[in-house]
Amino acid sequence: MTGTTITSAEVDARRRRLLFRAWHRGMREMDLLLGSYIDAHIVAWSDDEVSAFEHLMDVQDQMLLGWFVGREPVPEPYDTPLWRDMVRFHSGRAIAEGLYDL
Template sequence: MRARFDYMAAMLDDPTTKRLRWRAHHRGTKEADRMIGGFFDRHHQQWDAQEKALFETLLEEQDVDIMAWAIGTQPVPERFQGEMMIAMQRLDYLPIDR
């Protein structure tokens, strides 16, 4: 059975990936940690260097903005429009508490 959160994941080899994981999971609020960190956990293994760079740029934005773009309450800026944001907007990477 998979744990709700994978905070104790095996160490990642790539320093960039380690840094991105840390930043994705330590946003400042539980909601942002779950949304942004959960998205990273689900998708980062498929990313190439360009996609990692885009995600790193996304992490520079305010959590409330990222979350608003993901749930569709604010328009996505052109620089973040594309496959990554479409995947983030699916929200299928978030565990549901029961």
Template sequence: MMRAAPAAARAGCDGVGEHGKIMNEAASETREHRLKRLQMRSWRRGTKEMDMILGPYSDAEIAKLSSDALDAYESLLSENDQDLYQWVSGQVPMPSEHTEILERIRLYHRIW
């Protein structure tokens, strides 16, 4: 079964639509819907370890995040679980673009 291409792909490879406006489905999404979507993604990862780290954090904390911090959290969710687990657990250094949100998650879970 073939799936339709995302709106950005239909608009062109660069995700820019008519009149130079960036096509972003999330831009029209309400904050409440976005929070629910991110909570679902936090609880349904791919590994149970990351479900147990990100799920409770999202339930308790993401509603308190600013829009910028929420963007950072959403970006973090696009990473694979093996990398996320190593960053959260301190096995490998965190990438600079995710340091702030990962530190919040570690603080929430008291991972020193």
């Protein structure tokens, strides 16, 4: 996967900017984690959900990756329903793709 599957016609300018930011983080692992999640959800998100994701986008890649892999605890302001949904989304994908056997 090299980038978003969402077309410009599907979302407003605010969401287009957020899509671009999610897919162009500077760390490929974070591009894939954030980009694939936002592609799957952004069209249906409320403005509050978009705001919550924008808040996450302000966190540095190394810190976000540490949260994803459990190396560091997620601070309270970021441990939101959206964050937990993103972790579940990727856990489910990993299991479905046979990366983990539970």
